[in-house]
Amino acid sequence: MLLRIAERTAVLLVSLGVSSALVFGFMVLLPGDPARVALGVNATEADVSRLRLEFGLERPLVEQYLSWVGGLVHLDPGISYVSRAQIGPQIADRLQVSLILVAASMTIAVALALPFGTLMAVHHRKASGLVLSALSQVGVAVPAFLAGILLITVFAVQLRWLPASGWTPPAYDPGMFLQQLLLPALSLGLVQGAVLTRYVRSAVLDVLREDFLRTARAKGLTPMRALVRHGLRNAAVPVVTVLGLQLATLLVGAVVIERVFVIPGLGSLLLDAVGNRDLIVVQDVVMVLVVAVLIVNFVVDLLYLAIDPRLRTVAR
Amino acid sequence: MTAAPEHTAYPVGGMPPTRTPADTPPPADVARVRDLAVTVGHKPLLIDVDLTVRRGERVGLIGESGSGKSLTALAIMGLLPEDLAPTGSVVVTGQGPGGIARTTSVLEAGEHGLAAMRGRDVAMVFQEPMTALNPTMRVGAQVAEVMTIHRTVADRGAAARRAVELLDKVGLPDAAEAARAYPHQLSGGQRQRVVVAMALANDPALLICDEPTTALDVTVQALVLDLIVRGVEARDAGLLFITHDLAVVASVCERVLVMYGGRVVEAGPVLDVFTRPRHRYTRGLIGASDLDLSRPEGGLYTIQGSVPAAGRFPAGCVFRNRCTHATVECEAVPPWVGSGPEEGFACAHPVVHHEGGGS
């Protein structure tokens, strides 16, 4: 057991190292000089070399990389090439907003997917199952930002129940915060919920086929009780995998939704940085997102160990 | 991967069942199947299956792949896949709560009625011990569960204690520790013992075993077979034992039904059927499985052709496309000849046995 955890931790650390190198390499090695990009096409050679000198861009790449990673480890991602502002505090603020949005969406997605996915699997031959299944197919096909636009049209424009956009910190005005959170969280959550529902359905269907479920029924459990007592835990392994992947998708999907609802999250920061050609900010935000995804993967790996005893030990 | 050694078979007979057989009326039919037919779409999988198992009786059901023997077992358990349509009648009589006889019409009963019957009046052991147990649950808890479901023990604690006791009786070494193991930590033979313990936990009136030793090594098979026989004997339960192995069925059962193509083609006491088979298929099967017997021209006796896919057996006598004695007469379903569903055969050109057997 301890060995398995150590293994996963090692994988996480190596992944962090490699992906930071990837992000760095990607931004630096691609043709295009960050300084020149930051200053735009009209900049003079002198301006460019001054900026390069200021931010140490003329140093060897390895040295640049190490100082960047060193900064990250100390939670100091550096200074913007364009605004000259400290990036760290900005990311911290924005990350908070994005995490709230993602957590709310995930909650909605899971709350939808677990009951409906299971129901769809159990009633897969009945009309109710087919209707739910068709609905989820449509849900999967709608891009989250489109769902956002539609929700705005209906609830903000037509019905005027909820604000169309904006963000208020929860501490400032909890009521307003919730009102503004609802639509973006729903647009992400509904779509991800539809995707997750399909995975729950197929995981439960697979489990329904298992021999041990037949054993459970032979013991005298009704099909539903057999599923609840013996099936769901076993169906959880594939579902947890997808949940992990979905959290990653959500983090990135939030980028788009933040644009739709004008929310000052990490995504807005990233897109603004792209617009301002502020490459160091792009690099930092991308890295933060990648780290988040890797940590989620790590947690998923640990969850496997908790769910499936077969992974903890080797067969005798 | 070496399997952990199988340990001594404990005398299951030494353990008194919770209710003694004397409490119940004398030999009654625990399972009574009449005119059972099962179809999927328009393909017949089982036709006119008649079968009776009484208390204390060990009945074998033999046949090759596609013969319908597993389907028959699942029909008795009420576990047929939902898109299979069974007709006919299947009646199971067990002890029910409080020792009062309970009769279940399996094909008509609802899910709750069936659930009350399964694991209590009739229990089942499946072929694959590797997949029959829940991989995420300790085996002791899985054995205890079958008793808490049917409330045959006072409480959870009693169920857990009795589970350990049962695991000990089926010969798991250090039962208390074994109860805490997950299935993947046990060998195939040990897992099958757990399944047997689970099946016997509520002293069912009927135990159905579907190829319970096919996936096991031969030395383990011998012990598990013994375990099953002792288990049903101690409880005076009926046993329906399904296998493709004639020698196994002869070691375990008193009575046997031979199935082919979804029909029962011959039935009778084991000794009679195996020494004086009447149906041409039974005769062929016995010849082909006896590796000590050679044809005069050399080589083993064979049956020509191969077993058709399920639902694709010929109309009339299901064996006629492989039978050397088939005539136009066989295009009609041959009538059942014999004293009843327990003894007889359905063959238009049966084997004639002269004095002293042989043919």
Place this chain on the structure above:
Amino acid sequence: MTDVAISVRDVVRDYRRPRTSLTKPGSVVHALRGVSFDVARGQRFGIVGESGCGKSTLLRIIAGLDQPTSGSVQVGGVEISRLPERRLRFLRAQLQLVFQDPMGSLDPRMRVRDIIAEPLVAQGHRDNISRVHELLDAVGLQPEAADRFPHQFSGGQRQRISIARALAPDPRILVADEPVSALDVSVRAQVLNLLDELVQRLSLTLVFVSHDLSVVRHVCDTVAVMSRGEIVEMGPIGDVYDTPAHPYSRQLVAAAPRLQAALAGRTAAVLAAETLAARALSSNASSRNAVSRNAADSDPKPTPPTPEQTTPPPKDAP
């Protein structure tokens, strides 16, 4: 040495299990612990044992599909245990395999013609189709079978295709791994008869691996009983089967249900009692005491076999 088809000396095969703890390395599984035997040309050599006894590993090593940890394997007088894949061409031509699962051993996406011709193509032969028809005929299938796919055949027919493929490069040695244990009883006899006939007609050397002693008894003239990576008894099949000397062989014989014996009253209880009695002996005896015997000497010999002792005459000798 020319009449020795396969010679195996002190073959050991260890596997390391994945580690389960931070401090200790993974434990080592001894799949084979020093196996030695000879198979004479034309001999029908059976290997019997239960799951996990190492018989599959042994078979893979003989077929050049796995390397022993130590020891030597010679086929046709050539050492194969240290040869890289590309120098095993002669072995691929000389020795072919038949497998257990009649479905899993045929590529579902290939036509029968291509399946049977695969060894020929791989070994650079040309004009295969006439050879394919010849082989189909030899295993009792129609020429039309060549154009069909494996799923269009029954289990027994698939096993015939598998045998045809094995015979394609005209091998001298046929290695069969549980070839009938997945077949229906009524079909098993047909395939056993076919194997019997082919081995005789083509004067093949047969190595036949099975968990079923009675099948081996029908097919083979000599048997090696394996348990826990070792050969515990070896000798003429009739002797081993009728009067097993090693406790483990006794256990195997005792545990196997037989129809005639069962009808005569050898019930499950008797089977179990005999098996346990043999097992009790087995736990007393050291497993190192392998037993070998030949036709002249049926007494158990508590010494490891020497190759001379363990090579009995072929079946048709007196």
Place this chain on the structure above:
Amino acid sequence: MNRLSRGAEAVMPPPGRRSRAGVEATLLVGGGIVAAITVLALVSLVWTPYDVGEINATERLATSSARHWLGTDKFGRDVVSLLMVGSRTTLLVGLVSVGVAAVIGVPLGILAAMVPKWWGEVLMRANDLLLAFPALLLAIMLTAVHGQGVVTAMIAIGISSIPSFARVVRSGAIGVMKTEYVVAARAAGRRPIAIALRHVLPNVGSLVIVQASVSFAIAVLAEAALSYLGLGAPPGTPSWGRMLQEGQELLFVAPRLEVFPGVAIALAVLGFNLLGDGLRDHFDPRLEDRR
């Protein structure tokens, strides 16, 4: 060891499989939608009702009529023509990115299945690392350095789809490598390359086709999102995502400008998803009556 084929197992449809008719309906609907979009895209190469490059100030924001079935946008361009030409972008991005992903991912997956186990694990861990870079993130990084464009989007989506191909193919290929027919091929003297090409590839082919269909749907979604963010198709290149972006400011005035491209995207994704589902069930050997 002695795994006798279970009689009943062969005839009993496992619970939870859709009926054959259901699978055919799924395939038909999915395939139909995909075919329709493909035909529209092909037709648009030679004919569209109006030239999409033409800005017509007199017919701005026209509603549906006989002249313009779905009306016009704020530049007076015909919406039907825009949708038709936009489908080209969608299909092109999908085709190229799925192609890129398959060409890299499939050999990678097969390789990871055939090399010694330890190397396979390392390859897969590296592959998993790519999962941490979703299409959108890669595209944003590429755009930041390179500027927006369809090619950038295709490369980003393609790279981010590699891991799913590699995973699916590897797990399928591991299954194939364990079969006895591969052992038989080795015993027959086949070289690893020949085994990969003649046995492994054909037998994972169905998995690749299913994955391609699913990845195509994901690519359509990703392209739409990128264009919507202004990171995909540049101005002047008709694309469904771009239409959504241009229509958003007129949401209150002309919501249909959002509805039509939105429906087009959803239909395309639905089509490819249904096709993938249908193919998966179609290739599933557990489906009843496959012979």
